[in-house]
Amino acid sequence: MATNSKNAPSAPKLNRPLTITVANEKGGVGKTSINRYLPFVLAERGYKVLVIDADPQANLSKTMGITKKAYAPDEIFIVEKSMMAAVRDGDLAPALVNVVPNLDEVPSDIDFASFSTFLSKKYGLADRTDDDYYEVESKKVRVLKDLIEPIKPNYDFIFIDTPPQPRSDSTRNATMASDYVIIAFQTQSDSLDGAISFINGTLTELHETFGADTDVLGILPNQVSNSGAIDQVVIEDAIRMFGEQNMFKHIIPFAKRIQSAPRGGVTRQGYWNTKLFKDVFDPLADDLIERLEMVGEISDGTN
Numbered sequence: 001m002a003t004n005s006k007n008a009p010s011a012p013k014l015n016r017p018l019t020i021t022v023a024n025e026k027g028g029v030g031k032t033s034i035n036r037y038l039p040f041v042l043a044e045r046g047y048k049v050l051v052i053d054a055d056p057q058a059n060l061s062k063t064m065g066i067t068k069k070a071y072a073p074d075e076i077f078i079v080e081k082s083m084m085a086a087v088r089d090g091d092l093a094p095a096l097v098n099v100v101p102n103l104d105e106v107p108s109d110i111d112f113a114s115f116s117t118f119l120s121k122k123y124g125l126a127d128r129t130d131d132d133y134y135e136v137e138s139k140k141v142r143v144l145k146d147l148i149e150p151i152k153p154n155y156d157f158i159f160i161d162t163p164p165q166p167r168s169d170s171t172r173n174a175t176m177a178s179d180y181v182i183i184a185f186q187t188q189s190d191s192l193d194g195a196i197s198f199i200n201g202t203l204t205e206l207h208e209t210f211g212a213d214t215d216v217l218g219i220l221p222n223q224v225s226n227s228g229a230i231d232q233v234v235i236e237d238a239i240r241m242f243g244e245q246n247m248f249k250h251i252i253p254f255a256k257r258i259q260s261a262p263r264g265g266v267t268r269q270g271y272w273n274t275k276l277f278k279d280v281f282d283p284l285a286d287d288l289i290e291r292l293e294m295v296g297e298i299s300d301g302t303n
């Protein structure tokens, strides 16, 4: 397989394609930032990667558009179709856009804010206390999973970016469609609560009531703001709650460069970008692969 980077390490082969959602019910914890960089590094290593933007804020899509434009400035880049139209038409394939070698995306737009309305019009509206809740909801939560199914064999990794709203249809669908979730939280805020309520709420309900086969790959602390030292108390709380073996090894440090991706796209060009990859996202990708080995998703052999 082709790689973007001459120095990409050999990539151990996955036993099956994997869909992963970076999750937390609170906003601004770094979900989109992780989805900007981690899939990019995996694509460089030769994995076939897809990012699906299931957030109407479309922050990931904008960065991917800038990344594509910077990579192929002479190409005429037109977004023919985005998430909402693809979901309405029951096929994600026409919405696929290639960003850089090995990395595709399904872009989102503000119209994806209609996802819940679309589901209700198609499958009905049922409250948790209604008799038909299970029947209605079990159809609604599987929509994205069913749409991913036919394109999944074309990829090694599919990442889904979700909006911050608690228990949104988008996050529920992304979780249901995922083999694993990475639970991200901010070390300086109360977003550990958002992580816990995601696990105890969305994930548990999907698992116990709707048969989701979604596991937690790891808990990933992110230092989003530069307001001093990492809050060790929060980290220790997380370790106590989830167990050290469930935590990613590397905390994502505060890095000003992460904030410029929305303007400059994702690239290794330049001193600060090179440093960001070397210090933060290459080790995070190593950590991810190691965790996948631990849970039996990787056998011997290279990609």
Ligand SMILES: Nc1ncnc2c1ncn2[C@@H]1O[C@H](COP(=O)(O)OP(=O)(O)OP(=O)(O)O)[C@@H](O)[C@H]1O
Binding pocket: 026, 027, 028, 029, 030, 031, 032, 033, 034, 055, 057, 059, 162, 163, 164, 222, 223, 224, 225, 252, 253, 254, 255, 256, 258, 259, 260
């Ligand atoms: N490690 C970091 N260092 C510095 N800035 C960061 C870091 N992680 C995220 N940020 C910044 O914090 C802000 C929120 O991050 P991001 O958009 O990735 O979060 P999110 O969870 O996707 O938010 P939302 O829930 O609104 O979608 C962004 O401005 C981003 O650039």
Ligand SMILES: [Mg+2]
Binding pocket: 031, 032, 033, 055, 059, 161, 162, 163
């Ligand atoms: Mg986001």
